[in-house]
Amino acid sequence: MTDTFSSYAMRNVPRYTSYPTAPHFNAGVTDAIYSDWLGALSPRDSLSLYLHVPYCREMCHYCGCYTKATRQEAPLLSYAKTLGQELELVADHLKTPGQVRHIHWGGGTPSLLPEQSLLDLAGMMRVLFDFSPDIEHAIELDPRYVSASLAETLVTMGVNRASLGVQDFDPTVQVAIGRVQSYDLVKTATERLRHAGLAALNFDLMYGLPEQSLETIRDTVARTVELNPGRIALFGYAHVPWMKKHQRLIDESRLPSAAERLALAEAARADLLSAGYLAIGLDHFARPDDSMAIAEQQGQLRRNFQGYTTDTGDQLIGFGVSSIGKLSQGYVQNMPDVRHWSRAISDGKLPVAKGMALSTDDRLRGSIIEQLMTNHLCDIEETSRLFGTEPADLLPSIDALQELVDQGLVQLNGWTVVIPKRGQSYVRLAAAAFDAYLGGRDAGAGKHSMAV
Template identity: 40%
Template sequence: MSAPTSRLTPASPITPAARTLDRDALTGFRALAGRIDGNGPRYTSYPTADRFHDGIGEADYRTALADSSRGASAPVLPTGSPLSLYVHVPFCENICYYCGCNKIITRDHGRSARYVDYLAREAAQVAQALGARRQVLQSHWGGGTPTFLDEDEMRRVMAALQEHFELSAYGEHSIEIDPRVVDDARMALLAELGFNRISLGVQDFDPEVQRAIHREQSVAQTRAVVDAARRLGMRSISMDLIYGLPHQDARRFAVTIERVLEMRPERLSVYSYAHLPHVFKPQRRIDEAALPAPAEKLEILVATIEKLSAAGYVYIGMDHFALPGDDLAVAQREGKLQRNFQGYSTHAGYDQVGLGVSAIGAVAGRYVQNARTLDDYYAALDAGRLPVIRGFHMSADDHLRREIIGALMCNGVLDSAALAARHGIDFAAAFATELADLERLAADGLVDCRPGRIEVTPLGRLLVRRVAMVFDRHLREDAARRRALAGEAANEAVAAPLVRYSRVV
């Protein structure tokens, strides 16, 4: 396999902001989080997936793939630049009540055999539309549970990918695994197939919490997988934890953190549980009365940040942590960190192809998402069509704002003077409203705004989503529409008595 093709060097390198999280920042976070850290996007994309619409379809995707091959992506990438690749495997044998992923609960492995055939067909169609066998510098299998596939099915998927793409030996190739269903033999297979990173779902080791979310997984099962990965020479182990689950409190979650630190994974994601039973039906089985109060949930997070920082982990941002020598931490120090649909990444600047039911791709300025049901996914491929059902075509303004949001969330600093020069704009005039909003965040200590530079403070890094939201034009337009509708309703309420009086007259 060949070495990766280099990306174009940015016109103006950006020096990352200071990365220290001190006690003052955590104290300020406790005081501010409840007031200003409400619900908001995670910005794994901009615009966010809730902006996708059905006006984007297969024809748009084929045009995007052709543009990618011609080097017409934005920001401009050289012709034939490497790709990122996401493969979605939706099957799970058991349901986890907290889960909001697109999944299919089944013990019928015949369903996955058919699915593998269709994945191979989609890969062939995408590769044909690209017109050349492109290098893949980053790949990720997610789910669902990718390890639901048996050995033969995994080999067939990987063979199809290798037939149509060049999976670089220098790249990151990761897979999400369930430690409850993976043994030493399966781990050896993953290494043989070329996976060099694994992501483990843990959530919490407390038995009562596990029973409440219908996911019972022992420390021993998890440690066995970690030990196998290290024996096999895998480059990185990532663990996912969730705080805000039923029966959790800071003291009990600290015990889980201790067990995790004994295994010392290279990366950690500590996600906030969002209880949305009206959206995700399995969450209706969770006892709302057992969920921690907002103040306790905040304390769990703060205590976790303190504990991980003391253990030597670098706070990457949002909910990600990494050891100093991990590629994520190195990319952050060098100002090369980026975001994609998997969160923070070292190789997010390339076009991303998504394969499988509900998979999302980002190619040549278009976001595309596949059909969300197996029937629709299969029907499209049977008809010779790529199974895209919705997406979004970015404007020049979207590209500009994505660059701004990415700089703030990844590097913690925006060189607005350099950005203005690259794009030929007057930054202060173009973003006057946003700068006014930032001044209010500056008063709370989240940002430091100077001419030509916006820097996220240590406190602001803990609330960086709130900083990024300032530059989200779509959110701003939504708010303006709500205000207009509220104004219309108020005007109608005031006018109503006059209307009734005029009718009487």
């Protein structure tokens, strides 16, 4: 790999799970505004629900999520109770909601909630909302805490897809990242889930971790293939110790260089493709018969705060501390600490911390970025006219792509932007050319991870 491509890999750009990105949210979106937005939803607006549980048994060194460690039952019971109150509070603001097509439990480790609490919350959602017959109900799991009883509980509550945080199977890497879990442990977790009837499984893997080598990551991929998950997310580790202080536990001298990091990603990608998985977007892979592969082939792949998704809900409503929702009018983020979140809900207020009302320009650029991130293709002229604007307004962004065009990482065919195969690892750089917030207003409002 040339020095030029190494320098591209090291550039810091957003992951673009939203646009505008979360660092640009502001206090201008209040609980009263959110109430109005919820009340404006109609039966034509299908819904997606995200529930955030900010607790783990212990903190992994690499974690970039909003979570904290607890070994006590009391805070989990209290959190579940308040989460139920928030579900009721939001439902009261929905005058004529549409069907729920997707539910996602994230964290943290949401399955740490007591099993009865999980069942109660799932039952409450069925009472408060109208579920689509083909709803996808997904949850993130720590394989170290998947008991046979939990597997049965998940199926009883309607969960039909689970994501397991594997990251890496190498023992030395696991010690370096504070996440020790053997291959046999992960195998047992998958067997328990499948035995209970939960067959749709995802694995999360990571590259760019300390102590990783081509040999260790290829072994991790081989062991993953043996367990045959339907989907695999291959994320690049984002080392941001200025934002996540526990990442200071990672020895930076043991992190791979930019060239080594890219080599790790390419080796893992090649082995997954050889095993029969299809590449989906920037960092996902799926079996050909998986619904994500089918969605990608049909041009229906989406991208939101959970990454690439088959979620077709028109409106995303977030529950729990720090959760983010996206409605037609804009983004809403909940308060980031349990105490203030709980107090607001107890007072009957929507626990809004900040958000962002979307302008026409935001919607246009967000659509372009999502198309590039999911389809690696965007007709700028057609997309501009859908939003009532002229493509010429985006000429500065087109000009900003020229460096990538010169390197063969982007192709311009008239007004159509194409990301060829050799450029797909760098697609976030192409997306950044359309980000009006990076180089202009609010520049530097947040730091981001490396592009690859």
